[in-house]
Amino acid sequence: MMERTLGRSGLRVSPLGLGCMGMSEFYDPGARDDAESIRVIHRYLDSGGNFLDTADMYGVGRNEELVGRAIRDRRDQVVLATKFGNVRSPDGAFLGVRGDAEYVRACCDASLKRLGVDVIDLYYQHRVDPRTPIEETVGAMAELVHAGKVRFLGLSEAAPATIRRAAAIHPIAALQTEYSLWSREAEESVLPTVRGLGIGFVAYSPLGRGFLTGQYRSIEDLPADDYRRHAPRFQGENFRKNLDLVSEIGRIAAGKGCSAGQLALAWVLAQGEDIVPIPGTKRAKYLDENLGAAGVQLTADERKEIDSVLPMGAASGDRYHAQAMQAIDR
Known part of the structure; x- marks a missing residue:
């Protein structure tokens, strides 16, 4: 796959990353299969992908351990991204957000240990801590770069003013936020901000948590313990x-000769060379389908038709439940 560069950082990654969250939690957790997930990661790498995305909160550390096992003998093939900031107890309870310097340092050391690596390629603050100045958080993250524990820094779901303040402390390679055909809010101010600052844009949930694939026709299609049953849009x-x-x-995709999911990913890819979607899956057949989106080219007329069907704000319902929405755009 042709690589893309995240902003002006020089960090080059595959145009399609692999989100690993669902391998350990949230989406159909009863179907967790670590061996199969490792096979999916290997299949992605063997297909030419190199950009893996995890976080310390996914599975309360289990996802980082899983990714670490998967790349143990393939570290040089991987651009490894992980995150800190969402605090959880050992039993999985959400305890809030932290970005103080002491917490930043402790989280990095813990992630390095779970991942079994010497350096993290891209280290994100998962959510902005409103009680800690972003200057303190990014200052501590910058110390990790100087110590050789981290190569590049990122933010997730940060507001434009916060992004600018962070970039004044240390170069930010990437801003990660939700972006898809039904989550286009970033186009208003976040995308223009990061582009002006030379920061890459990593789009999570580019398939609308699976909804945009068309595979869910009823809420009953989701397992009883699936997080999405509580998501407003579902x-x-x-x-x-x-x-x-x-x-x-789906109608437009059928006329194009591709799947609805491939069309949705192709649309994200077409929004700019500085945008890298990271669709997640734990099944090889969906991985292959997602990777096929890189070969789907949209004409100007097709993009116009898609925009007419799903303009900004077309989706019904918020991205998250009310409490989680409070942590967005800080």
């Missing part, structure tokens, strides 16, 4: 309205 009337939008995407 509930009640929102589900029905969003399903109508996805049906239109």
Whole structure:
């Protein structure tokens, strides 16, 4: 796969990354299969991908351990990204957000140990701590770079003003936020901000947590313990309205000779060479389908038609439940 550079950082990654979160938690957790997940990671790397995304909170550390096992003999093939900031107890309870210097240092050391590596390629603050100045957080992250524990720094779901303050302390390689056909809020101010600062943009949930693939026709298609059952866009009337939008995407995709998911990923890829989507999966067949999106080229007329079907704000319901939305755009 042709690589993309994250902003002006010089960090080059595959145009499609691999989000590893669902391998350990949240999406159909009852189907967790570490051996199969490792096979998926290896298949992704063997296909020419190199950009793996994890976080210390995914599976309360288990996901980092899983990724660490998968890359143990392939470290030189991987651009490894992980995150800190969302605090969880050993039993998985969410305890808030931290970005103080002491916590930053402790989290990095813990992640290095779980991953079994000497250096993290891209280290994100997962959510901004409103009680800690971003200057303190990024200052501590910069110390990790100087210590050789981290190569590049990133932020996630940060507001434009916060991004600018952070970039004044140390170069920021990437800003990660949700971005897809049904989550286009970043186009208003976040994307212009990072582009002006020479920061790359990493799009998580580019398939709308799977909804944009068209595989979910009813809430009952989701396992009983799946996190998405509690997500606003998957509930009640929102589900029905969003399903109508996805049906239109499926219609356009059928005419294009690709799947709805491939069309959704191709659209994200077409928004700029500085954008890198990181679709997640724990199944090889979906990985292969996602990678196929790199070969789907959209014409100007096709992009115009897609935009007419799913303009900014078309999706029904918020991205997260009310409490989680409070941690967005800080």
